[in-house]
Amino acid sequence: MTIHLYNTLLREKQIFEPIDAGNVRMYVCGPTVYDYAHIGNARPVVCFDVLYRLLRHVYGESHVTYVRNITDIDDKIMAAAEKTGESIESITARTAGWYHDDMAALGALPPDREPRATEFVPQMVKLIEQLIAKGFAYEAEKHVLFNVPAMQDYGQLSKRSLDDMIAGARVDVAPYKKHPADFTLWKPSAENQVGWPSPWGRGRPGWHIECSAMSGEILGQVFDIHAGGIDLIFPHHENEIAQSRCAHGSAVMAKYWLHNGFVQVNGQKMSKSLGNFFTVHELLEEGFRGEAIRLALLSAHYRQPIDITREGIQDAKAQLDRFYRALAMVSDLAVEAAPTDHVLAAIADDLNTPLALSELHELVTKLNKATSQAEKKVAKAALLGGAKLLGILWQDPAKWLQSGGSADDAAVIEAQIAARLAARKAKNFAEADRIRDDLAARGILLEDSSSGTTWRRA
Ligand SMILES: [Zn+2]
Known part of the structure; x- marks a missing residue:
């Protein structure tokens, strides 16, 4: 079975060759926990859950390690705590609980490891010390900054030059920065702010160093797949690469970099800052089913932008009704689920979920037309096998149809x-x-x- 994945690092589809087929390692950037996850946050979870399922199918369930972190140190969390008076621990524990509930409702398998940034601060400090020792970082006014010009080939992932970055309006130029593109690895905390001891005084890590430390500690200095939303390419992933490669002296941080496209509303990116988002939680509260939301998210190729609307989720539910009706008619037939070569090939071709779905619809048609028990069994086994890879049709058909x-x-x-x-x-x-x-x-x-x-x- 050959898997092809589009690698953002090279801007091309490549054959996936794991470093160690006995332990295929992937890291997906997880949530910053201070509020409900919106549907845009759910897209990478669902898309890369399909990748996780594919890897488990091809390499064996015990031969894949999937890490998705929880960012529980962040200025947005601190701001939320300040605003409401609730403790940071309470906010992050409650919000992580919501996140787990919502992602489970979407049928996403839990990752093998879910590190929290607060558990890895010593590793972050160590990484920053290595960067300073090697001349890639410097201390200034109780901050530690990564010195971007010190890295010869910075900008490979986002294909940005230093000049682009200086021109970029989002680069804030603090007076202590040697270069406008230098980014924060460590910053000081005031007395009333959360902080950890460090060689540079009491403070807290920057966001990018969290993922470098957690992925390096759990998956190693170089691992197979790093994935996340397209909006993370710059600066987050670019900076993760800079930190990890410069600290470890490695040629790459991860071999394959995968990015999912935006979730849109009327052609505009859905985001908190634009205020045009809806959360998974509110859709579930309105009575939409998690499985239908998942199918709606998988109805477009993961690299394309997708418009998620309530009508679209209704349409996905109607498709699921069709699948479940067919399964309800053969609920007495016991089968061993196994995907067809067509479905498997579609998903292995850079996660072509729309094609895999259309194959499943053909299988339903076959199942509905089948006259002999043998034909029905073959179609049902194929339908359930493909559905398992896509993470759908896991419920009892009668219960689905009657609920x-x-x-x-x-x-x-x-x-x-x-x-x-x-x-x-x-x-x-x-x-x-x-x-x-x-x-x-x-x-x-x-x-x-x-x-x-x-x-x-x-
Ligand atoms: Zn990250």
Whole structure:
């Protein structure tokens, strides 16, 4: 099985060759925990969950190490604590809990390791000391800064030159900086601010050094895949590369750099700063199902921008209804899930999830048309195998199709189905039809098959 991945570092699709097939290592930048995750934050989690599933399928579940960090030191968290009076520990614990709940609702597998920045401060200090010793960083007014011109080939990932960076409006020029592009590795904390002891006084790390320290400590100085949203290419990933490569003297930090495109609203990037975002939590509260949100996110190729709308999620739910209806009709057939070569090839081709999905729809058509048990088994096994790679169709079909009402409601429906059956046995077809129409008027659809009558919500 050959996997092709688009490597941002080289701007081309490459054959994926792990450094060690016995332990394929990938790192995805995780959340800064101070608020609910918006749908744009969920996209890398869902897209790279498909990559994780693919790697586990190809190399074996115990041969992949997936690390996704939690940034629990950040000025935004400190600002939130200052504003509300809630402690930083309480904010980060609560928000990380929300994040776990929301990502689980989207069917994302938990990573193998989830380091928190606060647990790795000594490693960050060590990394900064190495950078100073090698001449890539300097101390100035209790700050430590990375000296960008000291690195010969800085800017390889984002393809930016030093001149571009000086011209960039986002470079803030503090008087203690030797060069306008120099970025912060360590900064001082005031008495009332969270801080750790260091050779440069009590302070806290910059954001970029957190990921360099955590990935290096857990995955090693050079690992296979580093991924995240396209907005992280510069400065975050560029600076991670600068820190890790200069500290370790390595040619690369990770072999393959993957970036997902923006989630958009009417063609504009969804972001907190633009105020045009909605959170995963509020969509779930509104009654949208996590699996439908996931499918909506996978309906475009991960590198393309995607418009996520409530209508789009409804459409994804309708697709899932179709899948689950087909599965409900063959729920008595036991199969061993295994993806078809077509589905596997689509996902292995730089995560072409739209193509994989259209293959799954063809499999549903096959399943619906199948007449023999053998044909049904083959189609069901293929459908479930592909679905496992995409992280969908993990629920009980009957439960999926019936959910949305209360348990009492379900008991009443079952009783009416029994009454209809009794009416039919008594050849009182008018009464049987009346019960069916009555249920249909309430949005409950009955399906009769040789094994009995099942129901679902319209
Ligand atoms: Zn990062």
